[in-house]
Amino acid sequence: MNLSSHLPILIVVIPLIAAFMNPLIGWRQRKFCNPLAVIAVSASFCIALLIARTVITTGRISYHMGGWAPPWGIELAVDHLSAFMCVTITFVSLLAIVYSKNYVEKELAEEKMVPYYTLLLLLIVAMLGIVVTGDMFNLYIIVEMLSLAAYALVAMSEEKRAYVAAYKYLLLGFTGAIFILLGTAYLYIITGTLNMADLSVRIQPWYGSWVVFVALALLMVGFGIKTALFPLHTWLPDAHSIAPSSISAVLSGLVIKTGAYCIIRTLFTVFQPRFVIEVMPVTSALSWIAAIAILVGSLFAISQTDLKWMLAYSSVAHIGFIVLGVGLATGYGTTGGILHIFNHSMAKGCLFLCAGAIIYKTGIRNIYDLAGLGDKMPVTMAAFTIAAFSMVGIPPTAGFISKFYLGLGALEQGTWAGWVFAGVILLGSLLTAVFYIRVVNNVYFGERKRREEIEKDEAPLGMLIPIVILAGGCLIFGIFPKIPLALAEPAARLLLGI
Amino acid sequence: MILEFILGNFNYWICTALFLIGFYAMIAKKNLIKKAMGFDIAETSIFLFIISTADVEGGTVPITMGGEVLYANPLPHCLILTAIVVALTTTAVALSMAVKIYEHYGTLDAEKLMEL
């Protein structure tokens, strides 16, 4: 056995080791924490790329922990969707860590630095663990690990309401965990297995039973809380807007996406597409909920005046786009939903990092005070503009491609509901335009007098580079969308079995 | 018949009752520590539920001594052991946050905290 066959475990273990080494090193010398985290996550990023290549060429990777074959042993299963998520997670979180160096030094108290990096690494480990595991109970444990790290990171903020927001997040997150555990227990009780692939086979005789129905409903509610799907989103705006901006970027860009990943896994791997589409139309129920989420999230975002609150509510709307795409359960739609995970994590990551840079330099959080920042921080605001356009779906940014696929997916359904969803997607993108373009407009135009005496005062390079890379990604993957689609399209096809 | 149904599934009833008590405490109680107690009770009810399903009538401890032995399913016990650790950690985080909240705001009343 050579090293390359251990890729699925290495991607998780390397940052995990780094997370435990972090306190040891930070105890002696605080300034080594950031380089350690950067090295560990870069290694994971390289492994993620290798995994992606392997999956594209040879298909699904199955790694048996300790050499025990499933269903007795624990299996790490990496298919196209997992590889796609691995690349997304390592890419955005690497940039968030690079960004953290300057940001944390100024925005957080000095003694919080070591735990910050430890928890952030654990958060990344947990996200990677969720997407590579092939075992339902493992999934539950790792989701909890993710949530714990996230609670603590939110509480770490210097904002006044940090603890309250974190406690609220914890209460709702824990409720979600209870539902997930109960759902998993039901599945185990009727099938006697926890391996996802094995479960999907053994559960088939039970289709139509109430136990399966309840289990699926519990899992959907549980993951729905973790992913902040409307109407279970109430914790999100608090937690995401109060967390330190680099953490907001990871939370909004990645953590809620892992919840969406769990929903996709449960729907299409644990249960069969045939079951969730036809026998028990969970997908169409999810689509309707997601459609409401898009509209409500956008409307709430419009009414915000605080930049980070606005971004947080926009996440509620865009989780709606992702779940809607998944729930459409058509080739184009699910591709669009999966693609939007990547596109949205880049754009939202970039936006939160920009918001962090703005707060870092000026302390401004109100969107009506941003006038003139286009001259003061030209690079940051240019990146903000590109990312905002990507959120709205203006070509040639990446968001346009996912909007295109989502729209095609909705129409591909060919039902009247499909038309409604297409309308919601377009209306959602118009509403998104309202609040993002308002900000861009405030930044660049109007109030000429206040702009006259502005000096250029840009954020430090360590913060600018991640911002520029993410904004560049929004553009590049909009012009060359086949790169993410190389994973996203087969992922959707394999999941739906078409 | 009905009595049999109730008695035969008594573990389910107890778990359901515990779960509802815990869930009620989580939602209705204003004190943050009582909320934490509530979700602990709810979680424990699920642990009990899963462990009770592992029981095999007439089964013994799952230690093989050679030969055919009827034993209880050991896997749920292992799972719950892990889950207990998770629950414990979450409770620890929740309580330490409650301490911090009390230090900062001087209250643990959820309604007063929401007004901040």
Place this chain on the structure above:
Amino acid sequence: MVISCLPVIAVVAPIIGGIIAFRVGKTSEYARNLISVAATIVSFLAITAMAPAVLKGKIIEYVLVSGEIAPLPINFRVDFLSLFIAWECSFDWILATVYSHRYMEPLHARSRYYLFMALTLSAVIGALLTKNLFALFIFFEAMLLTSYVLVIHEETPEAMSAGRIYLFLGIATGLFMFLGILITYILAGTLDLGHGGILGGVHGSILNILFVAFVVGAAAKAGIFPVHIWLPVAHPIAPSPASAILSGVLVKEGCYVMIRVIYDVFGLELMRTMGVCKWLVLIAGITIFFGSAVAIKQINLKTMLGYSTVSQMGYIFMGAALLTPTALQGAILHIFHHSMMKSALFLCAGAFIYKTGIRDIDKMAGMGKKMPITMTVFSIAALSMIGVPPLVGFMSKWYLCLGALEAGKLMLMAFVAVLLLSSLMNAVYYMPIIINAFFGGDEHGKEIEPDDVPPSMSVPMVMLAIGIMIFGILVSISSLTLVRPVISAIFGV
């Protein structure tokens, strides 16, 4: 078919030129002005260089982003129709850019203005030369955003609120067009233009929905009633050369898309069987009437010109929707002719503002003696608008009349009624300006010193005026060599 990268040059040259001009603008205004004109001229020459091949009946194609890296390819396809309109657009752009140099001098943020002028040109040319609707939509959105910056250039509260209407109405109606594109792709599996109808074999009410989606998208770009509301607000508020290209060129994009949708997406046969075009004719008729009627009571000259544009776009839509060869010929000619007339009028309005600061119609008395060249150009363009032969405005309307006759006697009568009424109203709002300017305003017998605009502003205007006269007289040549091939390609006559 010829493969040539000339379309790419035509699209990319303004982008590069604009960015260089923006950088240079911080140090030297003169160099920036020169570069911005040069970029426009390069684009114009690239389009002109395509003319010989296209005139021989060939089609120029070029793949910019292939279908292997994008979900749909971004490629160019230049035929008669796109070349003709693109040529005229880029020529207008040169004149407007030259005109801008003096006009923009007192205004702020000039470098930004030239950058976005160039970017808008690039988007306009791109939209005209692309092969498929997907790429066309991309250029459309780019055009909306870049022209938004031109609209709000003044950054006054009025400009900002006008810009908001322009932007959000543009995005909203753009989504209708996006919906149309999605439906087309689902139904036809392709979005390529130039096959004369890609929706063959599709039936049912979905076609009507599709048509409405496209009409809303295109009509909003063209300023057709009832989605015209942005036009009379946004066009006048921009700096005058920008108004000239907004009103002269950008609205024509909507007409171009409408023609493409009717003849290249649906196809003639399908359009005739669906029978929805009569509703479009009705809307166009209402637009003609409405635009002229509202223009009469305007006080601000540029707002009046904006409403006049609304009315004239109605003619083009009507010509496109009548589904007869001569009517389409009239519509395409009117795209060409109207862009000359309206650009000239807006440039004149700009000249008045530049020299005297006068924006209101009732203050223009005596202007003919003070600014004789500008006022002469204005008069020629206005007379052409009213439809005085042998100026261009008369000619395109003449073809539209013939086209209406082809569509039936009843249609002709209705059209002639609308035409006469509208022309009458045109006369009502243009003639007083001209008469007052030349014969009024000097009750005191005071001699007014002629004080006209500098040559860099008057030359573009005069060139447009000459164009209005020459193409009016030589209309048979331009229509035969340039427009007739388009018609015969579509109708096979």
